[in-house]
Amino acid sequence: MATRTHRTRARIPRAAWVLILPFVIMFAAFFIAPIVYAVVQSLFATESSGLGFGAPETKFAFFDNYVRAFSDPTFSQSLLRLLLFSAILVPLMVVTALGLALLLDSASARFPRVFRIISFAPYGVPGVVATLLWGFLYVPATSPILQVLSNWGIDVNPLSSSAVLFAIANISLWGFAGYNMVILSSALDAIPSELYEAARVDGASAWATIWHIKLPLVRPSVILVTVFTIIGTLQLFVEPLVLRPLTTAIGTTFTPNLAAYNQAFAQGNSNLASAMAVIVALLGFVVSFGFLRFVNRKGNRAW
Amino acid sequence: MPVSPRSRRWLAAAAVMTTAVSLAACSSDDSSSEGPVELTFQSWVPNIDQVVDAFNEAHDDVHVTLETVTAGPDGGYATMQSAVQAGNAADVAQIGYDAIPDFLINDALEDITEYVEDDADLFTEWQWQTGVFGGSVYSIPQASGPLGQFYRADVFEELGIEYPETWDEFYEAAKTVRESGAYIAAFAFNQAPWMIGLAQQGGAQWFTPDNDAWTVDINGADTLKVAEFWQKLVDEDLVKVEADMSSEWNSDIQSGKVLTWISGSWADAILRGTAPDLAGSWAVGPVPQWNAGENVSATWGGGSASAVLKGSKHPKEAAEFAVWMNSNPASVNLLTEVGAGWPAIDDISEIAALEDSEVFDFYGGQNIWDVFAESDKAVDTSWTWPPLSSTLFADLVDNVKASVDGGKPLVDAYNKTQEDMIAALEERGIAVN
Numbered sequence: 001m002a003t004r005t006h007r008t009r010a011r012i013p014r015a016a017w018v019l020i021l022p023f024v025i026m027f028a029a030f031f032i033a034p035i036v037y038a039v040v041q042s043l044f045a046t047e048s049s050g051l052g053f054g055a056p057e058t059k060f061a062f063f064d065n066y067v068r069a070f071s072d073p074t075f076s077q078s079l080l081r082l083l084l085f086s087a088i089l090v091p092l093m094v095v096t097a098l099g100l101a102l103l104l105d106s107a108s109a110r111f112p113r114v115f116r117i118i119s120f121a122p123y124g125v126p127g128v129v130a131t132l133l134w135g136f137l138y139v140p141a142t143s144p145i146l147q148v149l150s151n152w153g154i155d156v157n158p159l160s161s162s163a164v165l166f167a168i169a170n171i172s173l174w175g176f177a178g179y180n181m182v183i184l185s186s187a188l189d190a191i192p193s194e195l196y197e198a199a200r201v202d203g204a205s206a207w208a209t210i211w212h213i214k215l216p217l218v219r220p221s222v223i224l225v226t227v228f229t230i231i232g233t234l235q236l237f238v239e240p241l242v243l244r245p246l247t248t249a250i251g252t253t254f255t256p257n258l259a260a261y262n263q264a265f266a267q268g269n270s271n272l273a274s275a276m277a278v279i280v281a282l283l284g285f286v287v288s289f290g291f292l293r294f295v296n297r298k299g300n301r302a303w
Numbered sequence: 304m305p306v307s308p309r310s311r312r313w314l315a316a317a318a319v320m321t322t323a324v325s326l327a328a329c330s331s332d333d334s335s336s337e338g339p340v341e342l343t344f345q346s347w348v349p350n351i352d353q354v355v356d357a358f359n360e361a362h363d364d365v366h367v368t369l370e371t372v373t374a375g376p377d378g379g380y381a382t383m384q385s386a387v388q389a390g391n392a393a394d395v396a397q398i399g400y401d402a403i404p405d406f407l408i409n410d411a412l413e414d415i416t417e418y419v420e421d422d423a424d425l426f427t428e429w430q431w432q433t434g435v436f437g438g439s440v441y442s443i444p445q446a447s448g449p450l451g452q453f454y455r456a457d458v459f460e461e462l463g464i465e466y467p468e469t470w471d472e473f474y475e476a477a478k479t480v481r482e483s484g485a486y487i488a489a490f491a492f493n494q495a496p497w498m499i500g501l502a503q504q505g506g507a508q509w510f511t512p513d514n515d516a517w518t519v520d521i522n523g524a525d526t527l528k529v530a531e532f533w534q535k536l537v538d539e540d541l542v543k544v545e546a547d548m549s550s551e552w553n554s555d556i557q558s559g560k561v562l563t564w565i566s567g568s569w570a571d572a573i574l575r576g577t578a579p580d581l582a583g584s585w586a587v588g589p590v591p592q593w594n595a596g597e598n599v600s601a602t603w604g605g606g607s608a609s610a611v612l613k614g615s616k617h618p619k620e621a622a623e624f625a626v627w628m629n630s631n632p633a634s635v636n637l638l639t640e641v642g643a644g645w646p647a648i649d650d651i652s653e654i655a656a657l658e659d660s661e662v663f664d665f666y667g668g669q670n671i672w673d674v675f676a677e678s679d680k681a682v683d684t685s686w687t688w689p690p691l692s693s694t695l696f697a698d699l700v701d702n703v704k705a706s707v708d709g710g711k712p713l714v715d716a717y718n719k720t721q722e723d724m725i726a727a728l729e730e731r732g733i734a735v736n
Contacts, residue, residue, distance in 0.1 A: 047732035048408050050515040052690040053436055055410035056731075068730075074701075141551040141560075161708050245493045245546045248708040251701035265378045266693045268405060 035281075042066070042274035065275035074253040075276065079283070081165070082255055086233040086287075089169040093229045094222060096173060097180035101218075102210060104181075105188045116185065120178035127175065131242040134171045139246060161249035168239045176232065180225045187221035188214060223295050227288050234284040237261065256280045339366040340620045345383060346397035347374040348607075350641040354634050358627060365620045367395075375399055376693060380406075383612065387411040392612040394621040400433040400605030401692040403442055408690040408731070413611040416440045418622035425630045429684040430647040434608055443625040446644030447606025448567020449678035450500050453574055455562040456586035456667060458485070466588050470532060473591045477541040480562055488563045489555070490537055491547035492703050495696035496604025497565070503601035503686055504590055505529040510689040516734035517689055521721040522714070528593070530713040537707070544707055553577050565590055567603030568645040568675040575665050582664065587671040589678060600681035605688060606644055645675055691727050698723040 045061035048054070069075050100119055104112040122130065138158040140146045149156055158167040191214065199209050215222075237257040244250040244258075252266070253259040256276055264273035344355060344367050355369045370393060372379040380402055386392040387409070398406060406412045416439045423431050426444050434442035459466065459476075462483055467473040477487040491497050502509070507525040511518040520526075536542040543561055545551050555561040557578050564570060574585065590600055609625035611618050628634050632653040635646045639656035646654060657672045689695065702716035702723070725735050 046409075048690070049732050050734055051437075051512050051517060052404065052408040052728070052731065052733040054407075056408060136550055139549075139551045141545075141554045246549055246551070247546075248492055248544070248704040251704055252697045253701070262697060265381045266376060266697055267691065268381060268384065268409070268693065270381075 038274040038277055041271055042278050045271050061271070065272050066279070068272060069275050069279060072253075074251070075256065075259055078253050078256050078259055079279075082234060082236060082283075085165050085169065085236060085255075086230060088165060089172055089233050090226060090229050092169060093173055093177060093180060094226055096177045097184055097225060098218075098222060100177065100181040101184035101188055102214065104185060105214070106206065116178075116182065120182055122175050123179040125175065127238040128242055130175050131171055131239045134167070134174070135243055135246055138167055138243075159243065159247035159249060164243075164247065164249040168236070168243070171239050172232070176229070180229070183225055184218055184221050187218040191217050223292070227291060230288055230291060231284055234280060234287065256283075339364050340617050342367045342395060342615075342617060342621055342624060343370055343393040344368070344395040344397075344609075344624070345370045345372045345379070345393040347372055347379055348397060348638075348641060348643050351638070351643070353641065354628055354637045357634055357637060358624060361627075361631075365617075365624060367624055372397075375402055376696075380693075384409050384411050387613050390614055392614050394611060394615040394617060395609050395625055396612050397445075397607060398442060398610045399607050400430075400444070400447070401688045401696075403434060403608065403610065404436070404688050404690040405692060406610065407436060407441065408733070411613050412441045413613055413615055413618045413621075414439045414441060415443075415611050415618060415622040415625075418619050419443065419626055422626050422630065425626075425649060426647045427649050427679055427682075429682045429686070430606060432684055433605060433688070434610070442608035442610035443622070443629050444647035445607045445609055445629045446638060446647055447679070447682075448569050448603035448644050449675050449682060450504065450565055450567060450590050450601050450603060451587045451671070451674045451678055452590055453564045453566060453570060453585055453587050455559065455581075455584055457584040458483075458559065458562055467591050468589075469595050470591045470593055474532075474536070474541070477536060478539075481539075481541050485559060486541065486543040486555075486561050488536075488542050488565070489547050489552055489561050490533060490542045490544045490707075491552075492544060492707050493546035493549070493700060495699045497547070498699060498703065500601045500603050501533075501565070502526045502529050503683060504599055505593060506599065508683075508686065510687050512687060513736055516736045517728060518736045519689070519721060519725050519728070521724060522717045526717055527714055530717050534713045537713070548573065557581070568672075568678075569642060570603075571662060571665075571671060572642055575662070583667050585666050586669050587666060587674045589674060598677070598681045599683070600678040601686075602682055606647065608647075645679055651676065689724075689728070690733060691724070691731065694727045695720070695724055698727070 042065050043061060043063070044058055045064055046056040046058050048056040103109060104116055109115070125133075137143045137145060140150065140155075140157065146156060146158075157163065158170075195213050195217075196209065199213055204212070235257055236255045240250050240254040240258055241261070244252070244254070252262040257280060260273045260276035260280065263269045263276060339362075342365060346369065352369050355367050358365075358367055372382055375383075375398065380398070383392065383396050383398075384406065392411075403412070419440055422443075423440075430444035430447055433444055434440055454466070458480075462479055464476045464479055465472070467476045473487070480487040499509070502525070505525045505528055507520070507523055507529070509519065509521050509526070511520070533542070537544060543555065545555070547564070547566075552561065556564070556574070557580070559581075564574070566573075571587075575582075578585075589598065592599060609629060611621040611625065615621050629638070630648050632648075635648055636654050636656050639646055639654055651657060651672075663670055699716070699720045702719045703713065705711070705719075706713050706716040728735050
């Protein structure tokens with residue numbers, strides 16, 4: 001809302017307030033208020049008595065819901081599983097997106113626009129639909145690929161408990177690598193051509209150009225993509241929800257978000273669900289900002 | 304278009320106004336003293352609007368408006384209960400038998416005993432009892448899914464298998480089927496109502512209200528007998544471990560890799576939709592018995608009822624609508640036609656939807672409803688759903704999955720579910736014996 005006019009100072013903020021008021025109202029109603037409500041909800045619990053029939057009592061429970069969430073081994077497991085999933089997906093995503101962007105940016109790339117659109121296309125497929133499609137490909141009875149492999153004597157079950165995280169990571173990679181590639185591509189496009197000319201004059205090879213010019217200059221975009229991917233992985237929800245009926249490897253508490261959803265909508269315990277949601281939000285906050293601090297700390301320009 | 308500062312201010316004001324209006328528009332109102340009593344009814348049964356229309360046509364003094372909601376377990380119940388808390392609930396709601404106690408522990412249902420106590424005789428006893436707690440009536444049964452066994456009569460004949468009347472015969476049949484390359488059934492690890500139905504049919508009584516506290520018996524002898532039987536089938540690779548109604552299962556049913564399905568009466572429509580090419584080769588029989596000569600049946604997760612939500616301004620009319628919808632023969636016929644399930648009423652002689660020859664053709668001319676009518680009469684009337692049944696469903700499926708996935712005994716899953724369920728009840732302050 002910065003303004004560069006030189007009129008009297010008193011009028012400008014008022015106009016600015018009027019203009020941002022719709023945003024402030026919406027932001028407060030649909031962003032701040034639900035967060036506050038969730039935090040408040042997470043501090044209460046309902047209690048029944050006897051057979052449970054009759055009005056329950058709502059009481060202030062301090063951090064009981066948080067203690068309960070953390071003392072539930074399945075919830076702690078889901079948090080660990082999520083970190084493991086991040087460790088699998090984040091590097092894979094960044095390297096794939098960066099690799100694609102550099103390939104399409106290289107001087108010898110053929111039809112870069114066509115390939116850019118092709119690799120971006122999966123982003124247009126809604127997550128649920130993408131997961132349903134992959135679900136078909138992951139189940140031996142319906143997957144042509146697995147059937148061919150099986151005929152060759154290779155029995156693969158992508159939905160077994162040892163493989164299911166990779167199967168989900170694959171769906172995310174398929175859906176989002178193209179999107180991240182576009183972000184990195186536009187950063188590469190923004191590099192002034194004089195730098196390339198200077199490098200050519202100096203006799204730099206294609207690899208040297210990538211290493212000394214392209215990568216350092218797209219660094220902010222790579223960090224952006226990494227943070228987006230971290231936040232995205234911590235919110236893992238749709239893929240396990242859709243795949244859950246197909247496999248014994250995914251239960252109702254597979255990820256913290258799934259556990260919170262299950263508590264709120266299937267088990268009717270919105271207080272515990274709120275506590276779980278707050279924990280996931282805090283985790284996302286800590287991990288994203290921890291990563292940003294790590295990459296932006298003084299003197300850290302080597303990577 | 305260039306925008307002058309003045310019109311900019313107007314635009315801002317207009318935007319603010321729009322917001323304020325749309326926020327204020329959230330609350331509405333009703334209740335004029337003139338005209339018919341207005342009721343709202345929430346349901347997710349497809350095409351149930353036909354039933355509502357029929358009611359409105361037959362009644363001048365009461366007018367019902369249908370609100371379609373998400374299926375209960377997928378968020379519909381959460382919506383209804385939030386509305387009760389907020390004081391703007393619908394008058395009548397579609398609620399599964401298993402979810403009625405959940406509504407009661409949240410004090411979300413009206414006691415309608417005084418309006419409906421004379422109507423009990425219209426309904427099958429076990430179905431009526433699903434709405435009765437502590438002598439008070441809280442809901443009117445609509446439809447259920449008594450269990451039957453759908454099977455490939457043609458393949459059974461080919462393999463020389465007599466219809467398995469008992470579980471021992473089922474086991475022997477499973478071996479014969481497996482030798483031919485197929486499986487007799489799927490072990491549906493995703494399906495809590497199926498597992499609970501099998502336990503109930505084995506004589507289990509998981510929840511009993513007793514001296515103002517619940518007796519929980521999920522890992523009693525009757526249940527473990529059932530668990531061990533299916534364990535044997537899984538261990539010997541006689542059943543296919545797969546989710547039912549999944550793409551994998553559909554394909555196995557179509558290709559004849561899975562030959563039977565123990566399911567509710569409504570499964571007929573699913574089967575006809577899944578395997579239209581197999582018309583004429585299916586048949587239905589009773590669920591195999593643990594003791595030869597007995598006739599014990601169970602249901603698929605109970606059924607569905609209509610309840611009056613707490614805070615309804617017209618509980619009397621709402622209760623009357625619930626009774627009419629679920630007992631008037633024309634209405635029940637419509638409900639059966641749209642696939643609501645097996646009628647909860649006792650006298651089904653007037654239900655034309657149960658005479659559809661197209662259905663019978665799929666089953667080689669068999670009147671499959673005879674089997675389900677028998678089954679409905681043979682359901683244990685004392686089975687009681689507990690509060691937190693959704694927790695039960697989720698825990699049971701999670702634990703059975705963990706057992707199957709980790710190669711551990713199924714019995715462990717039932718032991719763990721017993722522990723989980725007691726912990727969940729006690730955590731809510733509900734007494735457990």
